[in-house]
Amino acid sequence: MLGEFEYALIAAATRLADEAYGAAIRQEIESLTGRRCSLGALYTTLDRLETKGLIKTWMGEATARRGGRAKRMVRITAEGARQAEAFYTSVQKISAGASWASRLAGVIR
């Protein structure tokens, strides 16, 4: 089963779709969770997920904003999406009946 940060990374990459790469995923995680995402955690987790076959990465194009350096693009594999869904389902199941789950259900929607 996925870890919490692994799930956050997969979810952020899914939201970003074709724009999913290192800096963008990091920014997405930080802005949505309100927690700092270190570069070390991001890149080692990307490697781990790729080894597990849950994501696929490749070097994308370079832009002037990045000082002419290439991006490491990320795409979620079918297995990655399946495992993220399994994680989300288990979080939902385990949270059912908890006071914050029913309170936040309406807020998040």
Add this chain to the structure above:
Amino acid sequence: MTRAISWLVGMLAGALEPAEREAVLGDLAETNERSTQVLRDLAGLVARRQLALWKHWQPWLLLFVIVIPFGLMLGFRSRTAFNLSIVSIWRYVGGADSLLTDLGDHEFFKNFANIILRLLLSWFSVACAAWGAGFGIGTLARSTRVITVSIGFLALCLVGVVPATDPYSMVVSRLHLSLAVPAFFLICFALMPVYYGARHAGRRTPPSTRAQALLLAYCLAQAVVWPTVLLPLMARHSVPQAFNWTFAVSRCINYWPIAYWIALKWSAFRQNTVSYS
């Protein structure tokens, strides 16, 4: 970002694989974070990567069999060359009056120039060995070279600066030379060549397996054979006839970085000539 921070970022990023370095430096440029934060982030990533590499046995084997002995050996050679230089100059200059009377101006300065030339050669020899060590270790321990070379530096400094009790060291210590002078010598002729050798190795594409095997043999010879076989023989001043050729060969091998640089420049020159024609 200040120049010092940029240099530190470049040095830290050098420990990453080329593709990852490209992506990470691009991400850092894009986020516009504070310099200290950039440094902290990069140091964290490098530390994670290095820790993962040191879980395998190969870096440890290389460290204990080659890097530490090579560092100690270079420290010893650097200190010996420094002490010998100081003692030779001190003896010649100290006895200058009587030597001038005995030899005359011409012979005196000719001998002095000869001594200086031999000393310069010994310093150059230390620098060549140090560059070769940096290049060899940087190639063999490519991904772990930052930590590996740093530990090699520590071993080098340990022997190179700590006072010893051999006759030459005793003479040098009587001359009241502070720690700064041998340290300066050590930095210029040992530490800097090691650093530049390792940096050069990191910037080049990995050499062929045969070239790596040759480098391994060179490093093993310098780190293991020299201190365990040749140095004890030299210390006893009784080198058997059979070992004379070994000394001659090892002295020649010591200067391989010169041949390497000539080959490198020649290859670049040839490429330029071909592209212009």
